[in-house]
Amino acid sequence: MTREYVYKRFERFWHWMQALLIIFLGFTGFEIHGSIHFFGFEQAVKLHNVAAIAFLVLIIFAVFWHITTGEWRQYLPTRKNLRAQMEYYIFGIFRNAPHPTKKTVLSKLNPLQKIVYAGLKVIVIPLMVMSGLVYMFYRYPQRYEVISLNIAGLKVVATLHTLGAFLLVCFFIAHLYLITTGTTITSNLKAMLTGYEDLPDDESEKSNSLMMEQL
Ligand code: HEM
Incomplete structure:
Protein backbone atom coordinates (compact mmCIF):
# COMPACT_ATOMS: atom_id res chain seq x y z
CA MET A 1 0.00 0.00 0.00
CA THR A 2 1.15 3.55 -0.73
CA ARG A 3 -0.19 6.68 0.95
CA GLU A 4 -1.72 8.88 -1.76
CA TYR A 5 -3.24 12.36 -1.72
CA VAL A 6 -6.70 11.47 -3.07
CA TYR A 7 -9.04 14.29 -2.02
CA LYS A 8 -7.80 17.86 -2.46
CA ARG A 9 -8.53 20.67 -0.01
CA PHE A 10 -11.42 22.26 -1.92
CA GLU A 11 -12.89 18.83 -2.69
CA ARG A 12 -13.04 17.99 1.03
CA PHE A 13 -14.43 21.42 1.91
CA TRP A 14 -17.11 21.06 -0.78
CA HIS A 15 -17.96 17.51 0.31
CA TRP A 16 -18.43 18.38 3.99
CA VAL A 45 -38.86 28.38 6.25
CA LYS A 46 -36.42 31.26 6.95
CA LEU A 47 -33.54 28.88 7.79
CA HIS A 48 -34.34 26.67 4.78
CA ASN A 49 -34.18 29.72 2.50
CA VAL A 50 -30.82 30.88 3.91
CA ALA A 51 -29.31 27.38 3.68
CA ALA A 52 -30.67 27.05 0.12
CA ILE A 53 -28.84 30.25 -0.94
CA ALA A 54 -25.62 28.96 0.69
CA PHE A 55 -26.12 25.65 -1.16
CA LEU A 56 -26.53 27.51 -4.48
CA VAL A 57 -23.30 29.48 -3.90
CA LEU A 58 -21.48 26.23 -3.04
CA ILE A 59 -22.84 24.57 -6.19
CA ILE A 60 -21.54 27.45 -8.36
CA PHE A 61 -18.02 27.09 -6.88
CA ALA A 62 -18.16 23.28 -7.14
CA VAL A 63 -19.21 23.37 -10.81
CA PHE A 64 -16.35 25.80 -11.53
CA TRP A 65 -13.87 23.54 -9.65
CA HIS A 66 -15.03 20.37 -11.42
CA ILE A 67 -14.76 21.99 -14.85
CA THR A 68 -11.40 23.72 -14.33
CA THR A 69 -9.69 20.68 -12.74
CA GLY A 70 -11.24 18.15 -15.15
CA GLU A 71 -12.48 16.21 -12.10
CA TRP A 72 -15.95 15.99 -13.70
CA ARG A 73 -14.55 13.07 -15.71
CA GLN A 74 -14.53 10.98 -12.51
CA TYR A 75 -18.31 10.74 -12.82
CA LEU A 76 -18.50 9.53 -16.43
CA PRO A 77 -20.55 6.31 -16.13
CA THR A 78 -18.97 3.05 -17.27
CA ARG A 79 -20.25 -0.53 -17.57
CA LYS A 80 -16.78 -1.96 -16.91
CA ASN A 81 -16.84 -3.90 -13.63
CA LEU A 82 -20.44 -2.79 -13.00
CA ARG A 83 -21.78 -6.31 -12.55
CA ALA A 84 -18.77 -7.35 -10.49
CA GLN A 85 -19.31 -4.32 -8.24
CA MET A 86 -23.01 -5.18 -7.74
CA GLU A 87 -22.14 -8.81 -6.97
CA TYR A 88 -19.52 -7.58 -4.53
CA TYR A 89 -22.05 -5.52 -2.56
CA ILE A 90 -24.64 -8.33 -2.58
CA PHE A 91 -22.39 -11.36 -1.90
CA GLY A 92 -18.62 -10.69 -1.91
CA ILE A 93 -18.58 -8.14 0.89
CA PHE A 94 -20.05 -10.71 3.29
CA ARG A 95 -17.40 -13.29 2.32
CA ASN A 96 -14.45 -10.95 2.68
CA ALA A 97 -13.85 -10.97 -1.09
CA PRO A 98 -11.44 -8.37 -2.51
CA HIS A 99 -12.89 -5.09 -3.90
CA PRO A 100 -13.44 -5.62 -7.65
CA THR A 101 -12.47 -2.01 -8.48
CA LYS A 102 -9.14 -0.67 -7.31
CA LYS A 103 -9.21 2.98 -6.30
CA THR A 104 -6.58 5.27 -7.84
CA VAL A 105 -6.03 9.03 -7.75
CA LEU A 106 -7.22 9.24 -11.34
CA SER A 107 -10.20 6.94 -10.81
CA LYS A 108 -11.61 7.39 -7.32
CA LEU A 109 -15.08 6.02 -7.90
CA ASN A 110 -16.28 2.49 -8.59
CA PRO A 111 -18.76 2.02 -11.48
CA LEU A 112 -21.78 2.04 -9.15
CA GLN A 113 -20.63 5.22 -7.44
CA LYS A 114 -20.10 6.84 -10.86
CA ILE A 115 -23.71 6.13 -11.86
CA VAL A 116 -25.22 7.18 -8.52
CA TYR A 117 -23.14 10.37 -8.18
CA ALA A 118 -23.71 11.33 -11.83
CA GLY A 119 -27.47 10.82 -11.25
CA LEU A 120 -27.33 13.06 -8.18
CA LYS A 121 -25.44 15.78 -10.02
CA VAL A 122 -27.39 15.69 -13.26
CA ILE A 123 -30.90 14.80 -12.03
CA VAL A 124 -31.58 15.06 -8.26
CA ILE A 125 -29.62 18.21 -7.30
CA PRO A 126 -30.83 20.20 -10.36
CA LEU A 127 -34.39 19.00 -9.57
CA MET A 128 -34.05 20.28 -5.99
CA VAL A 129 -32.53 23.58 -7.08
CA MET A 130 -35.08 24.26 -9.84
CA SER A 131 -38.16 23.15 -7.89
CA GLY A 132 -36.80 24.97 -4.81
CA LEU A 133 -36.30 28.23 -6.71
CA VAL A 134 -39.76 28.04 -8.26
CA TYR A 135 -41.16 27.28 -4.78
CA MET A 136 -39.23 30.27 -3.41
CA PHE A 137 -40.19 32.84 -6.04
CA TYR A 138 -43.62 31.72 -7.23
CA ARG A 139 -45.25 34.63 -5.39
CA TYR A 140 -43.32 37.37 -7.12
CA PRO A 141 -44.88 37.12 -10.57
CA GLN A 142 -48.31 37.25 -8.90
CA ARG A 143 -47.41 40.22 -6.75
CA TYR A 144 -46.53 42.21 -9.88
CA GLU A 145 -49.56 40.80 -11.63
CA VAL A 146 -47.59 38.71 -14.06
CA ILE A 147 -49.30 35.45 -13.18
CA SER A 148 -47.08 32.76 -14.68
CA LEU A 149 -47.53 30.20 -11.88
CA ASN A 150 -50.61 30.01 -9.73
CA ILE A 151 -50.96 28.32 -6.35
CA ALA A 152 -52.52 25.20 -7.92
CA GLY A 153 -49.39 24.73 -10.04
CA LEU A 154 -47.31 24.78 -6.89
CA LYS A 155 -48.61 21.36 -5.90
CA VAL A 156 -46.58 19.69 -8.65
CA VAL A 157 -43.49 21.69 -7.66
CA ALA A 158 -43.90 20.79 -3.97
CA THR A 159 -44.36 17.11 -4.85
CA LEU A 160 -41.24 17.05 -7.03
CA HIS A 161 -39.23 18.89 -4.35
CA THR A 162 -40.40 16.44 -1.67
CA LEU A 163 -39.68 13.44 -3.94
CA GLY A 164 -36.12 14.74 -4.41
CA ALA A 165 -35.81 15.17 -0.63
CA PHE A 166 -36.82 11.50 -0.09
CA LEU A 167 -34.29 10.38 -2.72
CA LEU A 168 -31.59 12.36 -0.88
CA VAL A 169 -32.58 10.73 2.42
CA CYS A 170 -32.25 7.27 0.76
CA PHE A 171 -28.89 8.26 -0.70
CA PHE A 172 -27.72 9.53 2.71
CA ILE A 173 -28.58 6.25 4.47
CA ALA A 174 -26.84 4.15 1.78
CA HIS A 175 -23.88 6.55 1.84
CA LEU A 176 -23.44 6.14 5.62
CA TYR A 177 -23.32 2.36 5.22
CA LEU A 178 -20.97 2.45 2.23
CA ILE A 179 -18.54 4.76 4.07
CA THR A 180 -17.74 1.77 6.29
CA THR A 181 -16.97 -0.59 3.39
CA GLY A 182 -13.47 0.68 2.51
CA THR A 183 -10.21 -1.17 3.15
CA THR A 184 -10.92 -0.73 6.86
CA ILE A 185 -14.14 0.44 8.52
CA THR A 186 -12.83 4.03 8.87
CA SER A 187 -10.46 4.35 5.87
CA ASN A 188 -12.99 6.13 3.63
CA LEU A 189 -13.96 8.58 6.38
CA LYS A 190 -10.31 9.30 7.24
CA ALA A 191 -9.52 9.88 3.55
CA MET A 192 -12.31 12.47 3.22
CA LEU A 193 -11.11 14.19 6.42
CA THR A 194 -7.36 14.23 5.76
CA GLY A 195 -7.21 13.85 1.97
CA TYR A 196 -4.82 10.89 2.29
CA GLU A 197 -5.59 7.23 1.74
CA ASP A 198 -3.55 4.02 1.50
CA LEU A 199 -4.03 2.65 -2.00
CA PRO A 200 -2.82 -0.70 -3.40
CA ASP A 201 0.75 -0.37 -4.71
CA ASP A 202 0.35 -1.52 -8.30
CA GLU A 203 -2.56 0.83 -8.94
CA SER A 204 -0.93 3.82 -7.31
CA GLU A 205 2.17 3.24 -9.40
CA LYS A 206 -0.03 3.06 -12.47
CA SER A 207 -1.80 6.30 -11.55
CA ASN A 208 1.54 8.01 -10.87
CA SER A 209 2.92 6.99 -14.23
CA LEU A 210 -0.32 8.06 -15.92
CA MET A 211 -0.08 11.41 -14.17
CA MET A 212 3.53 11.77 -15.31
CA GLU A 213 2.41 11.01 -18.86
CA GLN A 214 -0.26 13.71 -18.64
CA LEU A 215 2.27 16.24 -17.32
C1 HEM B 1 -31.15 25.24 -3.67
C2 HEM B 1 -31.85 24.29 -3.15
C3 HEM B 1 -33.19 24.46 -2.48
C4 HEM B 1 -34.09 25.50 -2.53
C5 HEM B 1 -33.98 26.78 -3.32
C6 HEM B 1 -35.22 25.13 -1.69
C7 HEM B 1 -36.35 25.91 -1.46
C8 HEM B 1 -37.46 25.51 -0.77
C9 HEM B 1 -38.64 26.31 -0.54
C10 HEM B 1 -38.80 27.75 -1.01
C11 HEM B 1 -39.54 25.57 0.15
C12 HEM B 1 -40.95 25.99 0.60
C13 HEM B 1 -40.92 26.82 1.83
C14 HEM B 1 -42.29 27.44 2.06
O1 HEM B 1 -43.26 26.69 2.28
O2 HEM B 1 -42.40 28.66 2.01
C15 HEM B 1 -38.95 24.27 0.35
C16 HEM B 1 -39.56 23.21 0.98
C17 HEM B 1 -38.98 21.99 1.22
N1 HEM B 1 -37.65 21.65 0.95
FE1 HEM B 1 -36.33 22.77 -0.07
N2 HEM B 1 -34.99 23.89 -1.16
C18 HEM B 1 -33.76 23.46 -1.61
C19 HEM B 1 -33.11 22.29 -1.29
C20 HEM B 1 -33.67 21.29 -0.52
C21 HEM B 1 -33.00 20.06 -0.16
C22 HEM B 1 -31.56 19.70 -0.56
C23 HEM B 1 -33.89 19.33 0.58
C24 HEM B 1 -33.74 17.97 1.21
C25 HEM B 1 -32.63 17.40 1.52
C26 HEM B 1 -35.11 20.09 0.66
C27 HEM B 1 -36.27 19.65 1.29
C28 HEM B 1 -37.45 20.34 1.34
C29 HEM B 1 -38.70 19.80 1.84
C30 HEM B 1 -38.92 18.37 2.35
C31 HEM B 1 -39.65 20.83 1.76
C32 HEM B 1 -41.12 20.73 2.14
C33 HEM B 1 -41.91 20.41 0.87
C34 HEM B 1 -43.42 20.38 1.08
O3 HEM B 1 -43.88 19.71 1.98
O4 HEM B 1 -44.10 21.03 0.32
N3 HEM B 1 -34.94 21.27 0.00
N4 HEM B 1 -37.68 24.25 -0.20
Whole structure:
Protein backbone atom coordinates (compact mmCIF):
# COMPACT_ATOMS: atom_id res chain seq x y z
CA MET A 1 0.00 0.00 0.00
CA THR A 2 1.15 3.55 -0.73
CA ARG A 3 -0.19 6.68 0.95
CA GLU A 4 -1.72 8.88 -1.76
CA TYR A 5 -3.24 12.36 -1.72
CA VAL A 6 -6.70 11.47 -3.07
CA TYR A 7 -9.04 14.29 -2.02
CA LYS A 8 -7.80 17.86 -2.46
CA ARG A 9 -8.53 20.67 -0.01
CA PHE A 10 -11.42 22.26 -1.92
CA GLU A 11 -12.89 18.83 -2.69
CA ARG A 12 -13.04 17.99 1.03
CA PHE A 13 -14.43 21.42 1.91
CA TRP A 14 -17.11 21.06 -0.78
CA HIS A 15 -17.96 17.51 0.31
CA TRP A 16 -18.43 18.38 3.99
CA MET A 17 -20.23 21.69 3.35
CA GLN A 18 -22.55 19.91 0.93
CA ALA A 19 -23.20 17.19 3.51
CA LEU A 20 -23.97 19.75 6.25
CA LEU A 21 -26.19 21.84 4.01
CA ILE A 22 -28.14 18.86 2.66
CA ILE A 23 -28.69 17.51 6.20
CA PHE A 24 -29.83 20.97 7.37
CA LEU A 25 -32.02 21.50 4.28
CA GLY A 26 -33.53 18.05 4.83
CA PHE A 27 -34.14 18.76 8.51
CA THR A 28 -35.77 22.18 7.97
CA GLY A 29 -37.48 20.92 4.80
CA PHE A 30 -39.19 18.05 6.62
CA GLU A 31 -40.32 20.52 9.28
CA ILE A 32 -41.90 22.63 6.51
CA HIS A 33 -43.43 19.39 5.21
CA GLY A 34 -44.92 18.77 8.67
CA SER A 35 -43.00 15.57 9.48
CA ILE A 36 -41.01 16.97 12.41
CA HIS A 37 -41.32 19.91 14.82
CA PHE A 38 -38.21 21.68 16.06
CA PHE A 39 -37.69 25.32 14.96
CA GLY A 40 -41.35 26.12 14.31
CA PHE A 41 -42.73 26.45 10.77
CA GLU A 42 -41.87 30.13 10.12
CA GLN A 43 -38.33 29.85 11.43
CA ALA A 44 -37.84 26.60 9.49
CA VAL A 45 -38.86 28.38 6.25
CA LYS A 46 -36.42 31.26 6.95
CA LEU A 47 -33.54 28.88 7.79
CA HIS A 48 -34.34 26.67 4.78
CA ASN A 49 -34.18 29.72 2.50
CA VAL A 50 -30.82 30.88 3.91
CA ALA A 51 -29.31 27.38 3.68
CA ALA A 52 -30.67 27.05 0.12
CA ILE A 53 -28.84 30.25 -0.94
CA ALA A 54 -25.62 28.96 0.69
CA PHE A 55 -26.12 25.65 -1.16
CA LEU A 56 -26.53 27.51 -4.48
CA VAL A 57 -23.30 29.48 -3.90
CA LEU A 58 -21.48 26.23 -3.04
CA ILE A 59 -22.84 24.57 -6.19
CA ILE A 60 -21.54 27.45 -8.36
CA PHE A 61 -18.02 27.09 -6.88
CA ALA A 62 -18.16 23.28 -7.14
CA VAL A 63 -19.21 23.37 -10.81
CA PHE A 64 -16.35 25.80 -11.53
CA TRP A 65 -13.87 23.54 -9.65
CA HIS A 66 -15.03 20.37 -11.42
CA ILE A 67 -14.76 21.99 -14.85
CA THR A 68 -11.40 23.72 -14.33
CA THR A 69 -9.69 20.68 -12.74
CA GLY A 70 -11.24 18.15 -15.15
CA GLU A 71 -12.48 16.21 -12.10
CA TRP A 72 -15.95 15.99 -13.70
CA ARG A 73 -14.55 13.07 -15.71
CA GLN A 74 -14.53 10.98 -12.51
CA TYR A 75 -18.31 10.74 -12.82
CA LEU A 76 -18.50 9.53 -16.43
CA PRO A 77 -20.55 6.31 -16.13
CA THR A 78 -18.97 3.05 -17.27
CA ARG A 79 -20.25 -0.53 -17.57
CA LYS A 80 -16.78 -1.96 -16.91
CA ASN A 81 -16.84 -3.90 -13.63
CA LEU A 82 -20.44 -2.79 -13.00
CA ARG A 83 -21.78 -6.31 -12.55
CA ALA A 84 -18.77 -7.35 -10.49
CA GLN A 85 -19.31 -4.32 -8.24
CA MET A 86 -23.01 -5.18 -7.74
CA GLU A 87 -22.14 -8.81 -6.97
CA TYR A 88 -19.52 -7.58 -4.53
CA TYR A 89 -22.05 -5.52 -2.56
CA ILE A 90 -24.64 -8.33 -2.58
CA PHE A 91 -22.39 -11.36 -1.90
CA GLY A 92 -18.62 -10.69 -1.91
CA ILE A 93 -18.58 -8.14 0.89
CA PHE A 94 -20.05 -10.71 3.29
CA ARG A 95 -17.40 -13.29 2.32
CA ASN A 96 -14.45 -10.95 2.68
CA ALA A 97 -13.85 -10.97 -1.09
CA PRO A 98 -11.44 -8.37 -2.51
CA HIS A 99 -12.89 -5.09 -3.90
CA PRO A 100 -13.44 -5.62 -7.65
CA THR A 101 -12.47 -2.01 -8.48
CA LYS A 102 -9.14 -0.67 -7.31
CA LYS A 103 -9.21 2.98 -6.30
CA THR A 104 -6.58 5.27 -7.84
CA VAL A 105 -6.03 9.03 -7.75
CA LEU A 106 -7.22 9.24 -11.34
CA SER A 107 -10.20 6.94 -10.81
CA LYS A 108 -11.61 7.39 -7.32
CA LEU A 109 -15.08 6.02 -7.90
CA ASN A 110 -16.28 2.49 -8.59
CA PRO A 111 -18.76 2.02 -11.48
CA LEU A 112 -21.78 2.04 -9.15
CA GLN A 113 -20.63 5.22 -7.44
CA LYS A 114 -20.10 6.84 -10.86
CA ILE A 115 -23.71 6.13 -11.86
CA VAL A 116 -25.22 7.18 -8.52
CA TYR A 117 -23.14 10.37 -8.18
CA ALA A 118 -23.71 11.33 -11.83
CA GLY A 119 -27.47 10.82 -11.25
CA LEU A 120 -27.33 13.06 -8.18
CA LYS A 121 -25.44 15.78 -10.02
CA VAL A 122 -27.39 15.69 -13.26
CA ILE A 123 -30.90 14.80 -12.03
CA VAL A 124 -31.58 15.06 -8.26
CA ILE A 125 -29.62 18.21 -7.30
CA PRO A 126 -30.83 20.20 -10.36
CA LEU A 127 -34.39 19.00 -9.57
CA MET A 128 -34.05 20.28 -5.99
CA VAL A 129 -32.53 23.58 -7.08
CA MET A 130 -35.08 24.26 -9.84
CA SER A 131 -38.16 23.15 -7.89
CA GLY A 132 -36.80 24.97 -4.81
CA LEU A 133 -36.30 28.23 -6.71
CA VAL A 134 -39.76 28.04 -8.26
CA TYR A 135 -41.16 27.28 -4.78
CA MET A 136 -39.23 30.27 -3.41
CA PHE A 137 -40.19 32.84 -6.04
CA TYR A 138 -43.62 31.72 -7.23
CA ARG A 139 -45.25 34.63 -5.39
CA TYR A 140 -43.32 37.37 -7.12
CA PRO A 141 -44.88 37.12 -10.57
CA GLN A 142 -48.31 37.25 -8.90
CA ARG A 143 -47.41 40.22 -6.75
CA TYR A 144 -46.53 42.21 -9.88
CA GLU A 145 -49.56 40.80 -11.63
CA VAL A 146 -47.59 38.71 -14.06
CA ILE A 147 -49.30 35.45 -13.18
CA SER A 148 -47.08 32.76 -14.68
CA LEU A 149 -47.53 30.20 -11.88
CA ASN A 150 -50.61 30.01 -9.73
CA ILE A 151 -50.96 28.32 -6.35
CA ALA A 152 -52.52 25.20 -7.92
CA GLY A 153 -49.39 24.73 -10.04
CA LEU A 154 -47.31 24.78 -6.89
CA LYS A 155 -48.61 21.36 -5.90
CA VAL A 156 -46.58 19.69 -8.65
CA VAL A 157 -43.49 21.69 -7.66
CA ALA A 158 -43.90 20.79 -3.97
CA THR A 159 -44.36 17.11 -4.85
CA LEU A 160 -41.24 17.05 -7.03
CA HIS A 161 -39.23 18.89 -4.35
CA THR A 162 -40.40 16.44 -1.67
CA LEU A 163 -39.68 13.44 -3.94
CA GLY A 164 -36.12 14.74 -4.41
CA ALA A 165 -35.81 15.17 -0.63
CA PHE A 166 -36.82 11.50 -0.09
CA LEU A 167 -34.29 10.38 -2.72
CA LEU A 168 -31.59 12.36 -0.88
CA VAL A 169 -32.58 10.73 2.42
CA CYS A 170 -32.25 7.27 0.76
CA PHE A 171 -28.89 8.26 -0.70
CA PHE A 172 -27.72 9.53 2.71
CA ILE A 173 -28.58 6.25 4.47
CA ALA A 174 -26.84 4.15 1.78
CA HIS A 175 -23.88 6.55 1.84
CA LEU A 176 -23.44 6.14 5.62
CA TYR A 177 -23.32 2.36 5.22
CA LEU A 178 -20.97 2.45 2.23
CA ILE A 179 -18.54 4.76 4.07
CA THR A 180 -17.74 1.77 6.29
CA THR A 181 -16.97 -0.59 3.39
CA GLY A 182 -13.47 0.68 2.51
CA THR A 183 -10.21 -1.17 3.15
CA THR A 184 -10.92 -0.73 6.86
CA ILE A 185 -14.14 0.44 8.52
CA THR A 186 -12.83 4.03 8.87
CA SER A 187 -10.46 4.35 5.87
CA ASN A 188 -12.99 6.13 3.63
CA LEU A 189 -13.96 8.58 6.38
CA LYS A 190 -10.31 9.30 7.24
CA ALA A 191 -9.52 9.88 3.55
CA MET A 192 -12.31 12.47 3.22
CA LEU A 193 -11.11 14.19 6.42
CA THR A 194 -7.36 14.23 5.76
CA GLY A 195 -7.21 13.85 1.97
CA TYR A 196 -4.82 10.89 2.29
CA GLU A 197 -5.59 7.23 1.74
CA ASP A 198 -3.55 4.02 1.50
CA LEU A 199 -4.03 2.65 -2.00
CA PRO A 200 -2.82 -0.70 -3.40
CA ASP A 201 0.75 -0.37 -4.71
CA ASP A 202 0.35 -1.52 -8.30
CA GLU A 203 -2.56 0.83 -8.94
CA SER A 204 -0.93 3.82 -7.31
CA GLU A 205 2.17 3.24 -9.40
CA LYS A 206 -0.03 3.06 -12.47
CA SER A 207 -1.80 6.30 -11.55
CA ASN A 208 1.54 8.01 -10.87
CA SER A 209 2.92 6.99 -14.23
CA LEU A 210 -0.32 8.06 -15.92
CA MET A 211 -0.08 11.41 -14.17
CA MET A 212 3.53 11.77 -15.31
CA GLU A 213 2.41 11.01 -18.86
CA GLN A 214 -0.26 13.71 -18.64
CA LEU A 215 2.27 16.24 -17.32
C1 HEM B 1 -31.15 25.24 -3.67
C2 HEM B 1 -31.85 24.29 -3.15
C3 HEM B 1 -33.19 24.46 -2.48
C4 HEM B 1 -34.09 25.50 -2.53
C5 HEM B 1 -33.98 26.78 -3.32
C6 HEM B 1 -35.22 25.13 -1.69
C7 HEM B 1 -36.35 25.91 -1.46
C8 HEM B 1 -37.46 25.51 -0.77
C9 HEM B 1 -38.64 26.31 -0.54
C10 HEM B 1 -38.80 27.75 -1.01
C11 HEM B 1 -39.54 25.57 0.15
C12 HEM B 1 -40.95 25.99 0.60
C13 HEM B 1 -40.92 26.82 1.83
C14 HEM B 1 -42.29 27.44 2.06
O1 HEM B 1 -43.26 26.69 2.28
O2 HEM B 1 -42.40 28.66 2.01
C15 HEM B 1 -38.95 24.27 0.35
C16 HEM B 1 -39.56 23.21 0.98
C17 HEM B 1 -38.98 21.99 1.22
N1 HEM B 1 -37.65 21.65 0.95
FE1 HEM B 1 -36.33 22.77 -0.07
N2 HEM B 1 -34.99 23.89 -1.16
C18 HEM B 1 -33.76 23.46 -1.61
C19 HEM B 1 -33.11 22.29 -1.29
C20 HEM B 1 -33.67 21.29 -0.52
C21 HEM B 1 -33.00 20.06 -0.16
C22 HEM B 1 -31.56 19.70 -0.56
C23 HEM B 1 -33.89 19.33 0.58
C24 HEM B 1 -33.74 17.97 1.21
C25 HEM B 1 -32.63 17.40 1.52
C26 HEM B 1 -35.11 20.09 0.66
C27 HEM B 1 -36.27 19.65 1.29
C28 HEM B 1 -37.45 20.34 1.34
C29 HEM B 1 -38.70 19.80 1.84
C30 HEM B 1 -38.92 18.37 2.35
C31 HEM B 1 -39.65 20.83 1.76
C32 HEM B 1 -41.12 20.73 2.14
C33 HEM B 1 -41.91 20.41 0.87
C34 HEM B 1 -43.42 20.38 1.08
O3 HEM B 1 -43.88 19.71 1.98
O4 HEM B 1 -44.10 21.03 0.32
N3 HEM B 1 -34.94 21.27 0.00
N4 HEM B 1 -37.68 24.25 -0.20
